[in-house]
Amino acid sequence: MPEWLDLLIALLIGIGFGFALEQAGFSSSRKLAGMFYGYDTTVIKVFFTAAIVALVGSQFMSYFGLLNLNLVFVNEFYVTASIVGGVIMGAGFIMGGFCPGTGLSAMSIGKIDAMVFFSGGLTGAFLFAETYPWIQTLANGSYKGPVKINEALGISPGLFTFLLILAAAAMFWIAELAEKRFARPEITNEI
Amino acid sequence: MNTRVKFMVGLIGLGLILALIPLPGRWSIQAKPQNLLSQALDEKTYFTVDQVAMFVVSEDSSVQLIDLRPQEEFRKANIPGSINIPYNELLNNDPGRFFNNGNTKNVFYSNGDFESNYAFILARGMNFKNTFVMKGGLNHWLKTVMNSSFTGDRISARENALFETRTRAGKLFTEINSLPDSLKLKFMEAKHSAAKKLDGGCE
Numbered sequence: 001m002p003e004w005l006d007l008l009i010a011l012l013i014g015i016g017f018g019f020a021l022e023q024a025g026f027s028s029s030r031k032l033a034g035m036f037y038g039y040d041t042t043v044i045k046v047f048f049t050a051a052i053v054a055l056v057g058s059q060f061m062s063y064f065g066l067l068n069l070n071l072v073f074v075n076e077f078y079v080t081a082s083i084v085g086g087v088i089m090g091a092g093f094i095m096g097g098f099c100p101g102t103g104l105s106a107m108s109i110g111k112i113d114a115m116v117f118f119s120g121g122l123t124g125a126f127l128f129a130e131t132y133p134w135i136q137t138l139a140n141g142s143y144k145g146p147v148k149i150n151e152a153l154g155i156s157p158g159l160f161t162f163l164l165i166l167a168a169a170a171m172f173w174i175a176e177l178a179e180k181r182f183a184r185p186e187i188t189n190e191i
Numbered sequence: 192m193n194t195r196v197k198f199m200v201g202l203i204g205l206g207l208i209l210a211l212i213p214l215p216g217r218w219s220i221q222a223k224p225q226n227l228l229s230q231a232l233d234e235k236t237y238f239t240v241d242q243v244a245m246f247v248v249s250e251d252s253s254v255q256l257i258d259l260r261p262q263e264e265f266r267k268a269n270i271p272g273s274i275n276i277p278y279n280e281l282l283n284n285d286p287g288r289f290f291n292n293g294n295t296k297n298v299f300y301s302n303g304d305f306e307s308n309y310a311f312i313l314a315r316g317m318n319f320k321n322t323f324v325m326k327g328g329l330n331h332w333l334k335t336v337m338n339s340s341f342t343g344d345r346i347s348a349r350e351n352a353l354f355e356t357r358t359r360a361g362k363l364f365t366e367i368n369s370l371p372d373s374l375k376l377k378f379m380e381a382k383h384s385a386a387k388k389l390d391g392g393c394e
Contacts, residue, residue, distance in 0.1 A: 056202060070286070071282065071283070145222070145223060146220060159210040166203065
């Protein structure tokens with residue numbers, strides 16, 4: 001496949017992803033922050049649904065020979081960096097009200113808070129690159145390779161998928177309960 | 192039942208099917224990059240064309256030569272005893288099918304070193320320890336083994352053994368590749384039985 005076609009497909013998927021985020025209301029930082037306060041759990045429901053649908057779809061496509069999962073990139077697991085990065089990402093998420101994708105989506109429709117958020121992200125990336133020699137040991141520490149959870153648990157990918165769907169169903173139920181418990185009618189989708 | 196509940200029930204059903212059906216084997220690169228690098232730099236990873244020529248001449252059954260070139264090129268010429276797994280096919284299939292063969296040494300070769308080194312990294316990354324590379328590929332084989340010649344007045348025993356191995360491997364290469372495809376396999380079988388007859392003894 002020529003490189004320009006790869007890039008074109010990536011562009012079209014990117015546009016589709018951005019459009020879906022915007023249409024689902026994810027360009028509102030109130031909706032995203034609602035996840036942490038419990039009054040709006042759309043984020044976890046949407047992203048978890050996307051994950052399990054993709055997981056089920058890719059497993060079935062692999063089973064029918066339409067997708068080679070051996071060629072799908074598996075992210076490498078750096079334990080220390082994941083913990084530290086997770087804390088920084090979580091803090092940035094709750095303070096800024098966006099994650100990187102939704103931040104770009106909100107910026108593209110002219111939200112000023114998203115522009116500030118995105119500048120913060122770029123500053124963070126710049127600082128990471130500049131301080132890399134000092135944090136290199138931390139960033140590369142406890143490398144585990146591109147492990148898959150089912151391999152680490154010693155179970156089949158199908159069984160893991162099934163257990164994850166059950167976990168998702170339980171989480172959605174809890175999320176709905178939380179929305180009722182922490183409802184904040186004064187917060188609307190209108191910005 | 193609302194739509195969301197129906198959707199979740201459907202997903203749980205599909206998940207249950209996935210949990211019960213046997214999925215094809217999965218392999219992922221698990222080795223650390225630094226370990227892979229050190230293995231790639233290790234001399235033990237590579238066989239020289241002369242070592243491979245010796246395997247061919249002695250019909251060493253503990254070695255499996257794997258030609259990574261496309262099928263058309265393999266049909267034109269290949270090292271005797273090798274099997275053809277085109278590089279793209281190697282990437283798109285379950286590697287366990289090719290390398291889970293006990294103690295057999297799988298030796299990759301292509302025209303140069305490019306594909307064979309990639310295949311080596313892929314296989315070693317997936318913890319198939321029994322994979323190696325023929326250094327220089329078929330180009331180096333043609334240059335060294337096929338064009339082997341002796342010049343000078345004196346030859347040491349070591350040089351003589353090397354020259355003889357190259358000559359015999361080169362002769363075998365020419366003989367087999369001049370045959371039509373259908374006869375190549377029969378030729379190899381005939382070579383096996385001919386060697387046994389010559390061995391004689393208690394057999």
